[in-house]
Amino acid sequence: MSKDHVIFTYSFEKDLHDQFIETDTECKSVLGQGLDIFLKALGKFTQDCRPDGGARRQRQLSL
Numbered sequence: 001m002s003k004d005h006v007i008f009t010y011s012f013e014k015d016l017h018d019q020f021i022e023t024d025t026e027c028k029s030v031l032g033q034g035l036d037i038f039l040k041a042l043g044k045f046t047q048d049c050r051p052d053g054g055a056r057r058q059r060q061l062s063l
Contacts (some may be wrong), residue, residue, distance in 0.1 A: 022028040 020028055020030040
């Protein structure tokens with residue numbers, strides 16, 4: 001990655017609950033509920049098999 005001047009660093013902190021990604025340009029992506037972005041189906045028989053995956057409800061991602 002150094003060829004393209006990309007440096008990736010990360011850290012873990014015990015006291016934080018949510019995970020986030022923050023760039024050096026102060027762009028911050030916050031993903032609540034850990035990395036589980038998919039919500040439970042609306043009902044037992046509401047599975048939709050569309051190829052675009054439109055049936056999977058997702059948690060909100062803030063950028």
